[in-house]
Amino acid sequence: MADRSYLDWPFLDESHRDHATRLADWAAVLGPIDHHDTDATCRDLVARLGADGWLEPSAVDPANPKPLDVRTLCLSRETLAQTDGLADFAFAMQGLGTGAISLFGSPEQQAEWLPLTRSGKAISAFALTEPQSGSDVANSTMTAHDDGDAWVLDGEKTWISNGGIADVYTLFARTGEGPGAKGLSAFVVPADTPGLSIAERLDTIAPHPLATLRFDGARLPRSALVGQPGQGFKIAMSVLDVFRTTVAAAGLGFARRALDEALTRVTAREVQGKPLSELQMVQAHVADMALRVDAAALLVYRAAWTKDMGAPRVSREAAMAKLFATDEAQKVIDAAVQLHGGDGVKSGETVERLYREIRALRIYEGASDVQKVIIARATLDAATRDG
Protein backbone atom coordinates (compact mmCIF):
# COMPACT_ATOMS: atom_id res chain seq x y z
CA MET A 1 0.00 0.00 0.00
CA ALA A 2 1.48 3.34 -1.09
CA ASP A 3 2.49 5.77 1.69
CA ARG A 4 -0.22 8.45 2.01
CA SER A 5 0.93 9.91 5.35
CA TYR A 6 2.32 13.03 3.64
CA LEU A 7 -1.25 14.13 2.97
CA ASP A 8 -1.47 14.96 6.69
CA TRP A 9 1.47 17.38 6.51
CA PRO A 10 0.63 20.95 7.56
CA PHE A 11 1.36 22.30 4.05
CA LEU A 12 -1.94 20.75 2.92
CA ASP A 13 -5.54 21.24 4.00
CA GLU A 14 -8.66 19.09 3.84
CA SER A 15 -9.52 20.13 0.27
CA HIS A 16 -6.06 18.96 -0.88
CA ARG A 17 -6.41 15.60 0.90
CA ASP A 18 -9.83 15.10 -0.63
CA HIS A 19 -8.60 16.06 -4.13
CA ALA A 20 -5.59 13.72 -3.99
CA THR A 21 -7.63 10.80 -2.67
CA ARG A 22 -10.42 11.14 -5.25
CA LEU A 23 -7.95 11.59 -8.13
CA ALA A 24 -5.98 8.52 -7.03
CA ASP A 25 -9.23 6.50 -7.05
CA TRP A 26 -10.04 7.86 -10.53
CA ALA A 27 -6.55 7.06 -11.86
CA ALA A 28 -6.64 3.55 -10.42
CA VAL A 29 -9.40 2.57 -12.88
CA LEU A 30 -7.99 4.41 -15.89
CA GLY A 31 -7.10 1.12 -17.58
CA PRO A 32 -4.11 0.38 -19.82
CA ILE A 33 -2.50 3.41 -21.49
CA ASP A 34 -1.17 2.99 -25.03
CA HIS A 35 2.31 4.51 -25.43
CA HIS A 36 2.57 3.83 -29.17
CA ASP A 37 0.11 6.27 -30.72
CA THR A 38 0.81 9.08 -28.25
CA ASP A 39 -1.21 11.66 -30.23
CA ALA A 40 -4.38 9.59 -29.88
CA THR A 41 -3.62 8.65 -26.26
CA CYS A 42 -3.01 12.25 -25.20
CA ARG A 43 -6.15 13.50 -26.96
CA ASP A 44 -8.12 10.77 -25.19
CA LEU A 45 -6.55 11.49 -21.79
CA VAL A 46 -7.23 15.24 -22.05
CA ALA A 47 -10.86 14.51 -22.98
CA ARG A 48 -11.30 12.06 -20.08
CA LEU A 49 -9.57 14.30 -17.53
CA GLY A 50 -11.67 17.22 -18.75
CA ALA A 51 -14.98 15.34 -18.77
CA ASP A 52 -14.53 14.37 -15.12
CA GLY A 53 -13.47 17.85 -13.99
CA TRP A 54 -9.81 17.09 -13.22
CA LEU A 55 -8.47 19.82 -15.52
CA GLU A 56 -10.29 22.61 -13.67
CA PRO A 57 -7.34 23.44 -11.35
CA SER A 58 -5.01 23.73 -14.38
CA ALA A 59 -6.13 27.27 -15.29
CA VAL A 60 -8.02 30.23 -13.85
CA ASP A 61 -11.83 30.07 -14.07
CA PRO A 62 -12.81 33.29 -15.90
CA ALA A 63 -16.28 33.15 -14.31
CA ASN A 64 -14.80 33.04 -10.81
CA PRO A 65 -11.16 34.14 -11.03
CA LYS A 66 -8.91 33.00 -8.17
CA PRO A 67 -5.14 32.43 -8.16
CA LEU A 68 -3.92 29.03 -9.33
CA ASP A 69 -3.53 26.69 -6.33
CA VAL A 70 -0.02 25.32 -6.73
CA ARG A 71 -0.53 22.59 -4.11
CA THR A 72 -3.49 21.21 -6.08
CA LEU A 73 -1.43 21.36 -9.29
CA CYS A 74 1.38 19.46 -7.54
CA LEU A 75 -0.90 16.85 -5.99
CA SER A 76 -2.56 16.32 -9.37
CA ARG A 77 0.77 15.76 -11.13
CA GLU A 78 2.21 13.63 -8.34
CA THR A 79 -0.89 11.41 -8.31
CA LEU A 80 -1.15 11.06 -12.09
CA ALA A 81 2.61 10.45 -12.48
CA GLN A 82 2.31 7.52 -10.09
CA THR A 83 -0.14 6.01 -12.55
CA ASP A 84 1.43 6.91 -15.89
CA GLY A 85 3.70 9.54 -17.44
CA LEU A 86 1.27 10.35 -20.26
CA ALA A 87 -1.61 10.90 -17.81
CA ASP A 88 0.60 13.38 -15.96
CA PHE A 89 1.71 14.97 -19.25
CA ALA A 90 -1.87 15.42 -20.50
CA PHE A 91 -2.79 17.27 -17.29
CA ALA A 92 0.44 19.26 -17.02
CA MET A 93 0.35 20.78 -20.50
CA GLN A 94 -3.18 22.18 -20.03
CA GLY A 95 -1.68 24.30 -17.25
CA LEU A 96 1.71 25.18 -18.72
CA GLY A 97 0.17 25.87 -22.14
CA THR A 98 -2.31 28.39 -20.72
CA GLY A 99 -0.20 29.71 -17.82
CA ALA A 100 0.46 33.03 -19.58
CA ILE A 101 -3.29 33.48 -20.19
CA SER A 102 -4.19 32.56 -16.60
CA LEU A 103 -1.60 34.94 -15.12
CA PHE A 104 -1.50 37.83 -17.64
CA GLY A 105 -4.29 37.31 -20.20
CA SER A 106 -7.01 39.87 -20.92
CA PRO A 107 -10.59 39.00 -19.85
CA GLU A 108 -11.34 38.30 -23.55
CA GLN A 109 -8.37 35.92 -23.94
CA GLN A 110 -9.32 34.14 -20.72
CA ALA A 111 -12.98 33.84 -21.76
CA GLU A 112 -12.07 32.54 -25.22
CA TRP A 113 -9.62 29.81 -24.24
CA LEU A 114 -9.70 28.82 -20.57
CA PRO A 115 -13.22 27.29 -20.48
CA LEU A 116 -12.14 25.12 -23.43
CA THR A 117 -8.82 23.95 -21.95
CA ARG A 118 -10.26 23.46 -18.43
CA SER A 119 -12.93 21.15 -19.82
CA GLY A 120 -10.60 19.20 -22.13
CA LYS A 121 -12.27 20.55 -25.29
CA ALA A 122 -9.06 22.27 -26.45
CA ILE A 123 -5.41 21.24 -26.02
CA SER A 124 -2.76 23.84 -25.22
CA ALA A 125 1.02 24.18 -25.59
CA PHE A 126 3.83 26.45 -24.42
CA ALA A 127 6.21 27.60 -27.18
CA LEU A 128 9.38 29.19 -25.81
CA THR A 129 12.38 27.09 -26.95
CA GLU A 130 14.12 27.73 -30.28
CA PRO A 131 16.79 25.74 -32.11
CA GLN A 132 19.53 28.12 -30.87
CA SER A 133 18.05 29.10 -27.49
CA GLY A 134 16.81 26.62 -24.93
CA SER A 135 18.35 27.52 -21.58
CA ASP A 136 19.32 30.92 -22.99
CA VAL A 137 15.79 32.31 -23.41
CA ALA A 138 16.99 35.93 -23.50
CA ASN A 139 18.63 35.22 -26.85
CA SER A 140 15.43 34.06 -28.59
CA THR A 141 15.44 35.21 -32.21
CA MET A 142 11.97 34.41 -33.56
CA THR A 143 10.33 37.74 -34.42
CA ALA A 144 6.89 39.29 -34.09
CA HIS A 145 6.83 42.34 -36.32
CA ASP A 146 4.31 45.14 -35.66
CA ASP A 147 2.54 45.64 -39.00
CA GLY A 148 0.02 48.23 -37.86
CA ASP A 149 -3.16 46.16 -37.74
CA ALA A 150 -1.41 42.82 -37.08
CA TRP A 151 1.58 41.07 -35.52
CA VAL A 152 3.54 39.07 -38.09
CA LEU A 153 5.44 35.99 -36.85
CA ASP A 154 8.56 34.61 -38.53
CA GLY A 155 10.93 31.92 -37.24
CA GLU A 156 10.97 28.53 -35.50
CA LYS A 157 10.09 27.04 -32.15
CA THR A 158 11.29 23.56 -31.26
CA TRP A 159 10.76 20.90 -28.59
CA ILE A 160 7.17 22.05 -28.25
CA SER A 161 5.19 19.52 -26.22
CA ASN A 162 1.73 18.94 -27.72
CA GLY A 163 3.12 20.40 -30.97
CA GLY A 164 0.97 18.85 -33.69
CA ILE A 165 -2.08 18.16 -31.51
CA ALA A 166 -2.51 21.51 -29.72
CA ASP A 167 -5.41 23.81 -30.55
CA VAL A 168 -3.66 26.85 -29.07
CA TYR A 169 -0.07 27.89 -28.34
CA THR A 170 1.18 30.57 -25.98
CA LEU A 171 4.29 31.80 -27.75
CA PHE A 172 7.18 34.15 -27.01
CA ALA A 173 8.82 36.18 -29.77
CA ARG A 174 11.13 39.14 -30.21
CA THR A 175 9.34 42.47 -30.63
CA GLY A 176 12.45 44.55 -30.03
CA GLU A 177 11.51 47.01 -27.25
CA GLY A 178 15.00 46.50 -25.82
CA PRO A 179 17.99 44.15 -26.02
CA GLY A 180 17.91 40.50 -24.87
CA ALA A 181 15.26 39.70 -22.29
CA LYS A 182 13.78 43.20 -22.56
CA GLY A 183 12.66 42.74 -26.17
CA LEU A 184 10.34 39.72 -25.98
CA SER A 185 6.53 39.60 -25.96
CA ALA A 186 3.94 36.87 -25.41
CA PHE A 187 1.14 35.91 -27.80
CA VAL A 188 -1.86 33.59 -28.03
CA VAL A 189 -1.61 31.67 -31.30
CA PRO A 190 -4.48 29.44 -32.51
CA ALA A 191 -3.10 26.30 -34.19
CA ASP A 192 -5.02 27.02 -37.41
CA THR A 193 -3.28 30.39 -37.95
CA PRO A 194 -2.25 30.59 -41.65
CA GLY A 195 1.56 30.59 -41.92
CA LEU A 196 2.01 28.24 -38.93
CA SER A 197 3.13 24.74 -39.90
CA ILE A 198 4.59 21.67 -38.23
CA ALA A 199 8.16 21.46 -39.57
CA GLU A 200 9.07 18.20 -37.81
CA ARG A 201 7.71 15.73 -35.26
CA LEU A 202 10.26 14.70 -32.59
CA ASP A 203 10.61 11.26 -31.02
CA THR A 204 12.22 10.64 -27.61
CA ILE A 205 13.04 7.80 -25.20
CA ALA A 206 9.67 8.35 -23.48
CA PRO A 207 7.51 9.62 -26.34
CA HIS A 208 4.82 12.25 -26.06
CA PRO A 209 3.56 14.61 -28.80
CA LEU A 210 6.47 16.96 -29.62
CA ALA A 211 7.19 19.14 -32.64
CA THR A 212 9.17 21.89 -34.26
CA LEU A 213 6.88 24.71 -35.40
CA ARG A 214 7.62 27.00 -38.35
CA PHE A 215 6.14 30.48 -38.80
CA ASP A 216 6.25 32.13 -42.24
CA GLY A 217 4.59 35.52 -42.09
CA ALA A 218 1.85 34.23 -39.76
CA ARG A 219 -0.50 37.15 -39.05
CA LEU A 220 -2.11 37.57 -35.63
CA PRO A 221 -4.68 40.21 -34.65
CA ARG A 222 -3.42 42.88 -32.27
CA SER A 223 -5.58 41.29 -29.56
CA ALA A 224 -3.25 38.24 -29.61
CA LEU A 225 -0.65 40.07 -27.48
CA VAL A 226 -0.59 38.88 -23.84
CA GLY A 227 0.21 41.66 -21.36
CA GLN A 228 2.32 44.55 -22.65
CA PRO A 229 4.94 44.62 -25.45
CA GLY A 230 8.37 43.77 -23.96
CA GLN A 231 6.87 41.84 -21.01
CA GLY A 232 7.39 38.39 -22.59
CA PHE A 233 10.45 37.34 -20.57
CA LYS A 234 8.77 38.34 -17.31
CA ILE A 235 5.61 36.45 -18.34
CA ALA A 236 7.57 33.31 -19.27
CA MET A 237 9.51 33.36 -15.98
CA SER A 238 6.32 33.93 -13.96
CA VAL A 239 4.70 30.93 -15.65
CA LEU A 240 7.76 28.80 -14.92
CA ASP A 241 7.77 30.06 -11.34
CA VAL A 242 4.42 28.27 -10.89
CA PHE A 243 4.90 25.24 -13.11
CA ARG A 244 8.52 24.35 -12.28
CA THR A 245 7.40 23.15 -8.85
CA THR A 246 4.86 20.91 -10.58
CA VAL A 247 7.64 19.26 -12.61
CA ALA A 248 9.23 18.44 -9.27
CA ALA A 249 5.90 16.96 -8.16
CA ALA A 250 5.79 14.74 -11.25
CA GLY A 251 9.32 13.50 -10.47
CA LEU A 252 8.13 12.79 -6.94
CA GLY A 253 5.21 10.78 -8.30
CA PHE A 254 7.53 8.69 -10.47
CA ALA A 255 9.82 8.11 -7.47
CA ARG A 256 6.91 7.06 -5.23
CA ARG A 257 5.77 4.55 -7.83
CA ALA A 258 9.33 3.18 -8.17
CA LEU A 259 9.60 2.77 -4.40
CA ASP A 260 6.24 0.95 -4.30
CA GLU A 261 7.30 -1.36 -7.15
CA ALA A 262 10.61 -2.07 -5.38
CA LEU A 263 8.88 -2.85 -2.07
CA THR A 264 6.52 -5.29 -3.77
CA ARG A 265 9.45 -6.94 -5.49
CA VAL A 266 11.85 -7.29 -2.55
CA THR A 267 9.19 -8.71 -0.23
CA ALA A 268 8.01 -11.29 -2.80
CA ARG A 269 11.28 -12.38 -4.42
CA GLU A 270 13.41 -14.95 -2.58
CA VAL A 271 17.16 -15.53 -2.82
CA GLN A 272 19.07 -18.00 -0.68
CA GLY A 273 15.74 -19.16 0.78
CA LYS A 274 14.61 -15.80 2.14
CA PRO A 275 13.02 -12.62 0.79
CA LEU A 276 15.37 -10.05 -0.74
CA SER A 277 14.07 -7.58 1.87
CA GLU A 278 15.95 -9.46 4.60
CA LEU A 279 19.33 -8.67 3.02
CA GLN A 280 20.93 -5.66 4.67
CA MET A 281 22.26 -4.22 1.41
CA VAL A 282 18.74 -4.35 -0.02
CA GLN A 283 17.49 -2.59 3.13
CA ALA A 284 20.10 0.12 2.54
CA HIS A 285 18.60 0.71 -0.92
CA VAL A 286 15.11 0.88 0.59
CA ALA A 287 16.23 3.36 3.26
CA ASP A 288 17.91 5.60 0.68
CA MET A 289 14.85 5.51 -1.56
CA ALA A 290 12.41 6.34 1.25
CA LEU A 291 14.62 9.18 2.46
CA ARG A 292 14.93 10.66 -1.03
CA VAL A 293 11.16 10.50 -1.56
CA ASP A 294 10.33 12.24 1.74
CA ALA A 295 13.03 14.91 1.35
CA ALA A 296 11.81 15.66 -2.19
CA ALA A 297 8.20 15.86 -0.99
CA LEU A 298 9.15 18.37 1.71
CA LEU A 299 10.83 20.64 -0.87
CA VAL A 300 7.92 20.29 -3.34
CA TYR A 301 5.22 21.17 -0.82
CA ARG A 302 7.34 23.90 0.81
CA ALA A 303 7.64 25.63 -2.60
CA ALA A 304 3.95 25.12 -3.45
CA TRP A 305 2.77 26.31 -0.02
CA THR A 306 5.02 29.39 -0.15
CA LYS A 307 3.56 30.40 -3.52
CA ASP A 308 -0.02 29.73 -2.36
CA MET A 309 0.57 31.90 0.73
CA GLY A 310 1.09 34.86 -1.60
CA ALA A 311 4.84 35.07 -2.20
CA PRO A 312 5.23 37.09 -5.42
CA ARG A 313 8.11 34.90 -6.67
CA VAL A 314 9.41 31.53 -5.43
CA SER A 315 12.29 31.08 -7.88
CA ARG A 316 14.69 29.76 -5.20
CA GLU A 317 12.18 27.38 -3.60
CA ALA A 318 10.93 26.12 -7.00
CA ALA A 319 14.50 25.63 -8.25
CA MET A 320 15.42 23.65 -5.12
CA ALA A 321 12.30 21.49 -5.47
CA LYS A 322 12.84 20.82 -9.18
CA LEU A 323 16.56 20.13 -8.91
CA PHE A 324 16.28 17.83 -5.91
CA ALA A 325 13.03 16.01 -6.71
CA THR A 326 13.97 15.16 -10.30
CA ASP A 327 17.63 14.27 -9.66
CA GLU A 328 16.70 12.14 -6.62
CA ALA A 329 13.83 10.48 -8.50
CA GLN A 330 16.38 9.36 -11.09
CA LYS A 331 18.36 7.67 -8.27
CA VAL A 332 15.27 6.10 -6.70
CA ILE A 333 14.16 4.69 -10.04
CA ASP A 334 17.66 3.41 -10.80
CA ALA A 335 17.67 1.57 -7.45
CA ALA A 336 14.24 0.10 -8.24
CA VAL A 337 15.54 -1.16 -11.58
CA GLN A 338 18.55 -2.70 -9.78
CA LEU A 339 16.34 -4.47 -7.24
CA HIS A 340 14.28 -5.98 -10.08
CA GLY A 341 17.37 -7.67 -11.53
CA GLY A 342 16.96 -8.57 -15.21
CA ASP A 343 13.26 -7.79 -15.12
CA GLY A 344 14.19 -4.18 -14.36
CA VAL A 345 15.38 -3.57 -17.90
CA LYS A 346 12.73 -5.69 -19.64
CA SER A 347 10.54 -3.68 -22.05
CA GLY A 348 7.06 -3.28 -20.62
CA GLU A 349 8.06 -3.47 -16.95
CA THR A 350 6.85 -0.49 -14.91
CA VAL A 351 10.32 0.35 -13.59
CA GLU A 352 11.76 0.22 -17.12
CA ARG A 353 9.11 2.75 -18.23
CA LEU A 354 9.84 4.98 -15.21
CA TYR A 355 13.57 4.83 -16.01
CA ARG A 356 12.86 6.34 -19.44
CA GLU A 357 10.15 8.74 -18.27
CA ILE A 358 12.14 10.51 -15.55
CA ARG A 359 15.10 11.58 -17.70
CA ALA A 360 13.62 14.54 -19.59
CA LEU A 361 12.33 16.16 -16.36
CA ARG A 362 15.96 16.97 -15.49
CA ILE A 363 16.26 18.94 -18.76
CA TYR A 364 13.00 20.74 -19.55
CA GLU A 365 11.66 23.87 -17.81
CA GLY A 366 15.26 24.60 -16.82
CA ALA A 367 18.00 21.96 -16.74
CA SER A 368 19.30 20.82 -13.35
CA ASP A 369 22.49 22.85 -13.88
CA VAL A 370 20.42 25.98 -14.50
CA GLN A 371 18.49 25.37 -11.25
CA LYS A 372 21.85 25.32 -9.44
CA VAL A 373 22.68 28.71 -10.96
CA ILE A 374 19.32 30.11 -9.72
CA ILE A 375 19.85 28.70 -6.20
CA ALA A 376 23.42 29.97 -6.00
CA ARG A 377 22.46 33.47 -7.20
CA ALA A 378 19.57 33.71 -4.71
CA THR A 379 21.76 32.47 -1.86
CA LEU A 380 24.61 34.85 -2.69
CA ASP A 381 22.20 37.79 -3.18
CA ALA A 382 20.62 37.12 0.22
CA ALA A 383 24.05 36.95 1.87
CA THR A 384 25.10 40.25 0.28
CA ARG A 385 21.77 41.92 1.16
CA ASP A 386 21.82 40.74 4.78
CA GLY A 387 25.36 42.00 5.24
Ligand SMILES: Cc1cc2nc3c(=O)[nH]c(=O)nc-3n(C[C@H](O)[C@H](O)[C@H](O)COP(=O)(O)OP(=O)(O)OC[C@H]3O[C@@H](n4cnc5c(N)ncnc54)[C@H](O)[C@@H]3O)c2cc1C
Ligand atom coordinates in the same frame (compact mmCIF):
# COMPACT_ATOMS: atom_id res chain seq x y z
C1 LIG B 1 10.86 16.09 -23.64
C2 LIG B 1 11.01 17.58 -23.75
C3 LIG B 1 9.88 18.40 -23.77
C4 LIG B 1 10.01 19.78 -23.91
N1 LIG B 1 8.89 20.56 -23.97
C5 LIG B 1 9.02 21.91 -24.19
C6 LIG B 1 7.85 22.74 -24.36
O1 LIG B 1 6.70 22.26 -24.25
N2 LIG B 1 8.04 24.06 -24.64
C7 LIG B 1 9.26 24.62 -24.77
O2 LIG B 1 9.35 25.82 -25.01
N3 LIG B 1 10.40 23.86 -24.61
C8 LIG B 1 10.29 22.53 -24.32
N4 LIG B 1 11.42 21.74 -24.19
C9 LIG B 1 12.73 22.36 -24.34
C10 LIG B 1 13.50 22.47 -23.05
O3 LIG B 1 12.94 23.44 -22.21
C11 LIG B 1 14.97 22.71 -23.40
O4 LIG B 1 15.45 21.51 -24.00
C12 LIG B 1 15.80 23.07 -22.19
O5 LIG B 1 15.47 24.36 -21.73
C13 LIG B 1 17.29 23.01 -22.51
O6 LIG B 1 17.58 23.76 -23.64
P1 LIG B 1 18.47 23.12 -24.82
O7 LIG B 1 17.90 21.79 -25.17
O8 LIG B 1 18.58 24.15 -25.90
O9 LIG B 1 19.86 22.86 -24.16
P2 LIG B 1 21.04 23.95 -23.97
O10 LIG B 1 20.47 25.26 -23.58
O11 LIG B 1 21.93 23.87 -25.14
O12 LIG B 1 21.76 23.36 -22.67
C14 LIG B 1 22.43 22.10 -22.73
C15 LIG B 1 23.00 21.82 -21.36
O13 LIG B 1 23.99 22.80 -21.04
C16 LIG B 1 23.98 23.07 -19.66
N5 LIG B 1 23.66 24.49 -19.47
C17 LIG B 1 22.98 25.32 -20.29
N6 LIG B 1 22.91 26.56 -19.77
C18 LIG B 1 23.55 26.52 -18.61
C19 LIG B 1 23.84 27.50 -17.60
N7 LIG B 1 23.40 28.77 -17.70
N8 LIG B 1 24.56 27.11 -16.53
C20 LIG B 1 24.98 25.84 -16.39
N9 LIG B 1 24.75 24.86 -17.31
C21 LIG B 1 24.05 25.21 -18.40
C22 LIG B 1 22.90 22.15 -19.06
O14 LIG B 1 23.50 20.94 -18.65
C23 LIG B 1 21.98 21.90 -20.22
O15 LIG B 1 21.24 20.68 -20.08
C24 LIG B 1 11.30 20.36 -24.02
C25 LIG B 1 12.43 19.53 -23.98
C26 LIG B 1 12.30 18.17 -23.86
C27 LIG B 1 13.54 17.32 -23.83
